[in-house]
Amino acid sequence: MSGGLEWWQTAIVVVLLICILVGTLPVINTGLQFLSLPMHAFRNHYGRAAPYHPNVAVIIPAWNEGMVIGPAIERLLQLEYPVEKLRIFVVDDASTDDTPDIVRAKAAAYPGRVAHLRREVGGEGKAHTLNHGLDIALADAWTEAVLIMDADVIFARDSLRKLTRHLADEKVGAVTAYIAEGSRDRNYLTRFIGVEYVIGQLSSRRTQNVLGAIACLAGGAQLHSRANLEAIGGRIPTGTLAEDTMTTFEGQLKGRRAVFEPHAVVLAEEPRTIDALWKQRLRWARGNVQLTSIYRHLWFRPSPDHKLGSFSFGLAWFTILLMPAFMVLAAAALLTLLIFHADIADFVFRFMWIAAACIYLFSMLYSVQLDKRIGRHSWREAIMFPGLGALILMAIALFPWALEGIVREMGGTVTDQTRFVWAVIFYLWGPISMLGVWLARSVEKLPGGRFFAGLLLYVCGYGSLLCAITVDSYIKEWRHADASWIKTEKIGRVDS
Amino acid sequence: MNEMPTPEAEADEIVQDARSERRLLWQALVSLVIVAAVVVVREMFLR
Numbered sequence: 001m002s003g004g005l006e007w008w009q010t011a012i013v014v015v016l017l018i019c020i021l022v023g024t025l026p027v028i029n030t031g032l033q034f035l036s037l038p039m040h041a042f043r044n045h046y047g048r049a050a051p052y053h054p055n056v057a058v059i060i061p062a063w064n065e066g067m068v069i070g071p072a073i074e075r076l077l078q079l080e081y082p083v084e085k086l087r088i089f090v091v092d093d094a095s096t097d098d099t100p101d102i103v104r105a106k107a108a109a110y111p112g113r114v115a116h117l118r119r120e121v122g123g124e125g126k127a128h129t130l131n132h133g134l135d136i137a138l139a140d141a142w143t144e145a146v147l148i149m150d151a152d153v154i155f156a157r158d159s160l161r162k163l164t165r166h167l168a169d170e171k172v173g174a175v176t177a178y179i180a181e182g183s184r185d186r187n188y189l190t191r192f193i194g195v196e197y198v199i200g201q202l203s204s205r206r207t208q209n210v211l212g213a214i215a216c217l218a219g220g221a222q223l224h225s226r227a228n229l230e231a232i233g234g235r236i237p238t239g240t241l242a243e244d245t246m247t248t249f250e251g252q253l254k255g256r257r258a259v260f261e262p263h264a265v266v267l268a269e270e271p272r273t274i275d276a277l278w279k280q281r282l283r284w285a286r287g288n289v290q291l292t293s294i295y296r297h298l299w300f301r302p303s304p305d306h307k308l309g310s311f312s313f314g315l316a317w318f319t320i321l322l323m324p325a326f327m328v329l330a331a332a333a334l335l336t337l338l339i340f341h342a343d344i345a346d347f348v349f350r351f352m353w354i355a356a357a358c359i360y361l362f363s364m365l366y367s368v369q370l371d372k373r374i375g376r377h378s379w380r381e382a383i384m385f386p387g388l389g390a391l392i393l394m395a396i397a398l399f400p401w402a403l404e405g406i407v408r409e410m411g412g413t414v415t416d417q418t419r420f421v422w423a424v425i426f427y428l429w430g431p432i433s434m435l436g437v438w439l440a441r442s443v444e445k446l447p448g449g450r451f452f453a454g455l456l457l458y459v460c461g462y463g464s465l466l467c468a469i470t471v472d473s474y475i476k477e478w479r480h481a482d483a484s485w486i487k488t489e490k491i492g493r494v495d496s
Numbered sequence: 497m498n499e500m501p502t503p504e505a506e507a508d509e510i511v512q513d514a515r516s517e518r519r520l521l522w523q524a525l526v527s528l529v530i531v532a533a534v535v536v537v538r539e540m541f542l543r
Contacts, residue, residue, distance in 0.1 A: 034524075035524075037520055037524065038520045038521045038524040040517055040520055041517045041518045041519075041520045041521050044514065044517055046510055046511075046513060046514035046517070047514070049510050050507070050510070051503045051506035051507055051510075077498075078498065079498060080498055080499060080500050080501065081498060081500070082498070082500060083498055158509075161500075161506065162509075162513075165506070165510060206520075263513045263516075358531050358534075358535065361527075361530070361531050361534060362527050362528065362531045363527075365526070365527035365530055365531070366523055366524060366527045369523040369526070369527070370523070398538050399538065399541060
């Protein structure tokens with residue numbers, strides 16, 4: 001139905017256009033994030049940073065980390081940091097491998113610098129393990145700051161002092177580093193993760209520095225002042241799957257600033273299969289769903305004490321949390337518009353995808369420059385980040401005559417019916433790509449399935465994978481599914 | 497003893513890191529120019 005519209009049809013079209021606009025908020029937010037990134041050149045914390053070396057207690061939660069804990073401790077002992085100001089506490093969460101032996105050997109080799117804390121009954125989760133270490137570290141007046149890290153991460157030699165320099169400003173309660181994907185034998189998935197971390201940390205967290213509110217201190221490398229930890233009760237919050245994000249929020253709600261330090265680099269080993277990544281991210285996504293409810297009185301309520309209630313922070317939080325819902329809303333609205341007014345639907349589709357193409361191109365060109373190491377070895381994944389399907393849609397939107405031209409060149413005919421079928425597939429591409437990555441996870445376990453899983457991911461896009469995991473997190477939370485802490489397997493692929 | 501830079505060197509490093517953040521401006525500009533070039537090429541194709 002095209003041409004002149006009745007008033008009620010016009011009203012429906014307007015409502016649908018609003019739905020499409022709301023549905024494209026994640027794209028708009030990405031654009032705003034990258035456009036405000038240059039402001040970090042002026043709005044950063046370096047003006048208040050100063051050389052500062054507090055006594056740091058490093059707490060490493062460890063459960064069966066025998067393959068990685070030794071190099072991690074050795075690297076910590078080699079940090080450019082005063083020897084007498086660094087103590088390492090490995091909290092062994094009832095490990096059943098050789099973790100206790102390795103840590104005890106290190107403790108014997110470096111008395112007073114490395115301590116082995118054993119929990120005989122483990123499996124309660126990371127927060128409980130950390131609290132075991134915090135109880136001991138904070139009981140000693142020597143501790144002026146606490147570094148919480150993962151057992152598999154490798155700190156660059158200058159990274160700790162690059163973090164501590166921000167604590168010279170008493171208003172800062174916590175600082176986090178740039179966790180970069182650092183496996184020596186990368187595969188397609190770790191290269192995608194590398195690009196994701198550039199977008200999610202080097203871009204997004206810099207923007208959060210500019211806004212004055214950090215969403216999450218990386219669990220693998222977060223430095224807290226003693227005052228910050230004591231202000232939140234001296235313990236990491238339990239009862240959520242996102243203990244690092246909740247700690248970040250609590251510190252800022254108590255009035256202390258959190259800072260992201262992009263020049264403090266920490267290398268981490270990341271999942272190599274879609275299934276392993278799915279389990280890790282499902283934990284994060286479910287944690288974020290839980291926190292959205294816990295902090296329901298915080299969102300979009302500006303406060304003079306913190307920036308977590310600001311509109312921009314809320315927009316960034318909810319566009320990530322509700323990205324799949326936005327994607328489905330835009331697709332459904334576009335499809336309904338196709339029935340009501342095909343010409344408007346076609347115009348909106350092109351406008352949407354041209355805007356998406358510009359934002360994608362800008363953000364990826366920017367990203368590969370932010371971390372040149374990732375840019376060098378993951379540029380293909382940066383190009384393919386939205387997926388081949390989305391890239392084709394961008395090309396169709398940019399060069400609308402091309403598709404029909406190609407079909408005619410190949411001897412095909414294009415009728416109105418063909419165009420309608422194409423439009424339905426194009427408009428529904430977002431939900432289709434989410435189903436595609438769901439399929440990728442299923443086929444990955446089959447013989448030879450890893451190749452097809454990878455192929456599906458390149459076609460559907462890494463963003464669709466994250467969206468599908470978020471959908472799974474809604475379902476798991478709605479069903480109150482088992483929330484036991486599942487550890488991501490790490491076997492020491494990062495060079496120390 | 498782990499080798500540590502002097503306080504002066506560390507202070508210089510902070511200034512250097514702050515200065516290196518200004519690269520964000522140039523990187524944004526380069527990215528923007530390339531996007532603009534693609535849009536211009538597209539417009540030329542459309543004509």
